[in-house]
Amino acid sequence: MIPPHIGFSSALLVAGVICFIGGIIIFQTRRNALGAVPLMILMFALSWWDVTYSLFWAKAPAPYPNFWLYITYIGVVIVPPTVFVFAIQISEHTEWLKPPFLISLCFIPIFVLILMYTDSYHGLFFAGKETQDIGMILNAGPVYWANTIYSYVLILISMILFIRRFNQTTGIYRNQLGIILFGIGFPWINSIIFTLGLSPFENADNTPLSFTITGLAFTYALLRYRLLSILPIARDVLIENMSDGIVVLDAKNRLVDFNPAAAQTLGLVQQPKIGQSAEEVFATWLHIAKNFYDVNDIRTEVTIGDVERTFLDLKITSLYDKQKKFSRSLNCLARYYAAQIGAS
Numbered sequence: 447m448i449p450p451h452i453g454f455s456s457a458l459l460v461a462g463v464i465c466f467i468g469g470i471i472i473f474q475t476r477r478n479a480l481g482a483v484p485l486m487i488l489m490f491a492l493s494w495w496d497v498t499y500s501l502f503w504a505k506a507p508a509p510y511p512n513f514w515l516y517i518t519y520i521g522v523v524i525v526p527p528t529v530f531v532f533a534i535q536i537s538e539h540t541e542w543l544k545p546p547f548l549i550s551l552c553f554i555p556i557f558v559l560i561l562m563y564t565d566s567y568h569g570l571f572f573a574g575k576e577t578q579d580i581g582m583i584l585n586a587g588p589v590y591w592a593n594t595i596y597s598y599v600l601i602l603i604s605m606i607l608f609i610r611r612f613n614q615t616t617g618i619y620r621n622q623l624g625i626i627l628f629g630i631g632f633p634w635i636n637s638i639i640f641t642l643g644l645s646p647f648e649n650a651d652n653t654p655l656s657f658t659i660t661g662l663a664f665t666y667a668l669l670r671y672r673l674l675s676i677l678p679i680a681r682d683v684l685i686e687n688m689s690d691g692i693v694v695l696d697a698k699n700r701l702v703d704f705n706p707a708a709a710q711t712l713g714l715v716q717q718p719k720i721g722q723s724a725e726e727v728f729a730t731w732l733h734i735a736k737n738f739y740d741v742n743d744i745r746t747e748v749t750i751g752d753v754e755r756t757f758l759d760l761k762i763t764s765l766y767d768k769q770k771k772f773s774r775s776l777n778c779l780a781r782y783y784a785a786q787i788g789a790s
Contacts, residue, residue, distance in 0.1 A: 451650075455503035458654055462496030464661030465489045471668050479674040480540075484532035489664065491528060492657045495521030499654050518654075519562060523555035526597035529630060533604035536626070537611045558593045594641065601634050622671050629663030632656055694765070699724040699739055711758065712750070738762060 469489035476482045495518055502514035531551065534542050558571075565571040565587075573587025605627070612623040633656040640651050667673035685692060691708030695701060701722045709717060718727045728735035731750050738744070738760075745761045 451503045454650065454655075455500045457658070458496045458500035458503065461655060461658040461661060462493045462500060464665065465496060465657055466493040468661050468665045468668065469493065471665065472674065476668070476674040481532055481535040482674050484528045484535065485664070485674065488525060488528040488532060489661070491521045491524040492654075492660060493521075494518075495525070496654045496657055499651070503650070516562065520559065523558050523593065523597075526600040527551040527555065529604045530600040533607040536623075537607040539607070554593075554596065558589060561589045598638075601630070605631060605634070618671055622667055622673050625663050625667040625671065625673070629660045629667070632659045632663075693727070695724055701727050711756070713756075 466489070469486050472482055472486040472489065477486065498514050498518040498521065502512075502518065506514060508514055531543065531548075534540065561568070562571040569587060570589045571587050572590070608623060608627050608630070612620060612627060615623060633653055636656040637653040640653050646652060664673070685703075685705045688705055689707055691711040692703070692705045693701070693708045694703040701718055701720055701724070703720070704718060704727075708714075712728070713730065714727075724735060724739065725732060734748055734750060741762055742764045743762060745759075748758050748760050750756050750758060
């Protein structure tokens with residue numbers, strides 16, 4: 447049996463308390479916000495991981511050897527899927543979160559825990575490599591390694607989603623995402639170091655100790671940058687519900703984006719498809735549209751319709767993305783509808 451290590455245990459306990467406080471802050475101030483539930487579960491799972499691992503190193507009384515180490519694994523299997531769900535919600539891919547998908551994310555950790563606690567009957571988790579001489583589970587059987595790979599894949603996908611979202615935002619939102627990336631990326635890198643057998647602590651997992659950084663980072667983001675309280679308005683909410691028609695064309699006059707108001711205002715019978723040429727999109731009004739193909743910035747009024755006329759307040763604006771790629775936004779506002787020509 448390894449001896450107790452009060453210093454390491456105390457550091458883990460501090461990390462656990464910090465994460466727990468972060469979870470409480472989320473519950474009390476942000477629990478109804480998008481992303482609050484998975485982040486709150488994540489913080490409590492990290493706290494569980496830290497505190498139980500702290501009790502292991504403090505050699506707290508237990509019903510059997512390595513009890514606290516095995517209890518720690520509950521937090522280990524909860525963290526990756528909660529990070530993944532949090533990333534999905536923050537990156538505005540909530541359409542992924544269908545019941546079957548969420549059920550599978552819940553089922554896998556439960557299944558792994560069952561196999562771990564019943565390992566004496568099948569040997570799939572530890573594969574006969576269980577030991578009481580070290581304070582970590584590092585060399586085990588196929589289920590352990592399958593879960594390790596699965597966990598790293600979830601975290602990797604989450605990091606990609608966070609990075610993509612980071613590149614799409616500015617200002618306070620970018621600061622929030624930067625802290626999220628740091629808070630999750632730091633322990634993830636530490637976990638990889640541990641898995642490769644390069645932990646600076648002999649016979650110990652350095653990953654939970656790094657949760658101190660995670661807890662401090664998220665607590666700072668909650669208090670300083672109002673994480674989960676101030677979130678960018680989703681493009682779908684903003685653009686799709688505008689009364690003004692918005693059409694975006696690229697430098698080759700191909701359709702990049704549009705909203706329902708544009709289709710309604712222009713009287714388009716068929717829903718246009720992204721990538722269509724301007725000639726196809728504006729086929730009905732081609733005699734008018736062709737006058738603006740080479741116009742980058744203008745505001746004018748145009749009239750469409752032969753029998754029932756629609757007067758449009760048309761504004762064309764040049765747009766450039768971060769790579770200086772050019773596109774144009776056509777803002778079309780139907781100002782009013784005239785009665786049929788010749789009507790009394």
